[in-house]
Amino acid sequence: MLTREPTTGEVTGDTLTGATSFLTRCHDMAKMHGRSNIQWTNVETRVVMKPVVQLERTGCGIASVAALAGVSYREARRVANRLGILSGDPTLWSETHHVRRLLTQYGIRPASTEVPFTSWEALPDRALLAIKWRRERDRAFWHWVVFWRGPHGPVVFDSKRALRRHVRTDFGRMKPKWFIAIAGC
Secondary structure, eight states: OEEEOTTTOOEEEOHHHHHHHHHHHHHHHHHHTTOOOOEEOTTTOOEEOOOOOOSSTTOHHHHHHHHHHTOOHHHHHHHHHHTTOOTTOGGGGTOSHHHHHHHHHTTOOBOSSOEEOOOSTTSOSEEEEEEEEEEETTEEEEEEEEEEEETTEEEEEOOOTTOSOSEEOOTTTOOOOEEEEBOOO
16 A cells, blocks of 8 residues: 655555556556557566657647556547547647546546646656646646656656657656646546
């Protein structure tokens, strides 16, 4: 069981068991729907999340959901389209309800509210983060990324196509505005 020290924010307990349990449930849910591409490492027999690269300019929300659900970008986009969520819609990175609906479709429970970012240590084990937050014509815009406190430490999966590496640990360069906690599958 994982516990977080209230004063320091330090996570104690079996982090691998918590991460494995969550990802196993995600993998099982995706497998039931014929949508599993979660990578299993043969050497360590541990579950690893896999970053997903966005294929459209406004596809970061869809790519983030795909990474959490263990499906390809194209598969998540197909499911989104069936829900009336179109990848070319700029509200994908200026509103949260589209991403919440898509997460729910995969059996993943997002928190109902956004929480202001205070520190990397204060984040839950899994979260969607809003980075590159800005205002354009009185509307907020941001880039969706996935934070995961995995068995080898915390990482951010960034779906931006132009990046050389989509698994980021350069936490000082990212400036999250807020996050949505991800409860599980």
